[in-house]
Amino acid sequence: MPMEPLPDLATLSLAEIARLVEEQRLPPVDKWNPTHCGDSEMRIARDGTWYHQGSPIGREAMVRLFASILRREPDGSHVLVTPVEKLDITVEDAPFVAVELKAEGSGRDARLAFRLNTGDLVTAGEANPLRVATGEDGPRPYLAVRGGMEALVSRSVYYELADRAEAGDDGAIGVWSDGAFFAIEPPAGATS
Secondary structure, three states, X not given: OOOOOXXXXXXXXXXXXXXXXXXXXXXXXXXXXXXXXEEEEEEEOOOOOEEEOOEEOOOHHHHHHHHHOEEEOOOOOEEEEOOOOEEEEEEOOOOEEEEEEEEEOOHHHOEEEEEEOOOOEEEOOOOOOEEEEEEOOEEEEEEEEEOOEEEEEOHHHHHHHHHHOEXXXXXXXXXXXXXXXXXXXXXXXXXX
């Protein structure tokens, strides 16, 4: 079955994005508990590139398919899971990367939708919060995606968030989305 082409985020309203998010039908990987079968010999690099046996997977449709059966285990590891097998996959940082932002409104009325490198759409809010960790290379923002998995927010998208930043009620600098405030400056002394 061919995968649908990705919609152009810039041409969609946030209402249309919300409808598409609701229509996303992912396999029920949280309900599948097959026997562990081994290692998939796959890796997701920090930049979001998927590799199999050391070679990048060039077919976008294959990456999207594998992403749909990706699950984070209770111990923090990641697996590719089907009803009959479960294979380990190495994830260097986060399994997804937020590569595009669509924003509507301002202040408390703002809504921020993100496109992931897999084509998935996620709206930041209580169910999908933003957080910022501090690393050796500076702030590393993340967006909660699903099942305990996150997307690393790309540097260019982080700069777009910084352009929208304002002081919150407690004086923290951050952004609003879907009625929730997210600090984008890591707390002083925080480390990841």
